[in-house]
Amino acid sequence: DIQMTQSPSALSASVGDRVIISCRASQSINRYLNWYQQKPGEAPNLLIHAASTLQSGVPSRFSGSGSATDYTLTISSLQPEDFATYYCEQSYSTPFTFGPGTKVDIK
Amino acid sequence: QVQLQESGPGLVTPSETLSLTCTVSGGSISNYYWTWIRQPPGKELEYIGYVFHSGSTNYNPSLESRVTMSLDMSKNQFSLRLTSVTAADTAVYYCARGGVGGHDRGSLDYWGQGTLVTVSS
Numbered sequence: 001d002i003q004m005t006q007s008p009s010a011l012s013a014s015v016g017d018r019v020i021i022s023c024r025a026s027q028s029i030n031r032y033l034n035w036y037q038q039k040p041g042e043a044p045n046l047l048i049h050a051a052s053t054l055q056s057g058v059p060s061r062f063s064g065s066g067s068a069t070d071y072t073l074t075i076s077s078l079q080p081e082d083f084a085t086y087y088c089e090q091s092y093s094t095p096f097t098f099g100p101g102t103k104v105d106i107k
Numbered sequence: 108q109v110q111l112q113e114s115g116p117g118l119v120t121p122s123e124t125l126s127l128t129c130t131v132s133g134g135s136i137s138n139y140y141w142t143w144i145r146q147p148p149g150k151e152l153e154y155i156g157y158v159f160h161s162g163s164t165n166y167n168p169s170l171e172s173r174v175t176m177s178l179d180m181s182k183n184q185f186s187l188r189l190t191s192v193t194a195a196d197t198a199v200y201y202c203a204r205g206g207v208g209g210h211d212r213g214s215l216d217y218w219g220q221g222t223l224v225t226v227s228s
Contacts, residue, residue: 032210089213091210098152101151
């Protein structure tokens, strides 16, 4: 299985801050990397697929980049509704695997 | 707007079988990869597997010996069976829709709200 790691595991930020979350795969996943946002008590919501393609309806303040084993999710200006846990997921090979998550909370 | 809804028992006895159904509305069950994901309380997401509209399946090797997935095109539903459950199978179970093929299979764009299944006697 491909192992996914994320850093940091948690961060505190203020509204308006730029936030960067990193995700690393245990082998190259050729940009088959997806990002999800999950709020407490809710299902995950797909933000970005194929490393950098914004899912329909997702605000443009979210962006993704990366290649091979290393990827980032950037929130350009954090909004109150963005406080949540973010997960990366590789869809390069089965079993698809998720990172452990990065919790973004209010400073 | 595609919507997914899980249904099934919220409590399962150890060693018994967990059975869940996901009903898809607002779209056809054809041409997509219909996926089950679970999340133990306070923990990360775990891929269980998917069933394609053709009936082909892919299961997580860690669960493969206990998992069966199927779909019913006439009802626009797909199902999960997990046998010989233990407390370690206690989790919120989500159904979700994967893409139309290739590596998009794992891009899950629609999810059910999730259902908590507790394994306990």
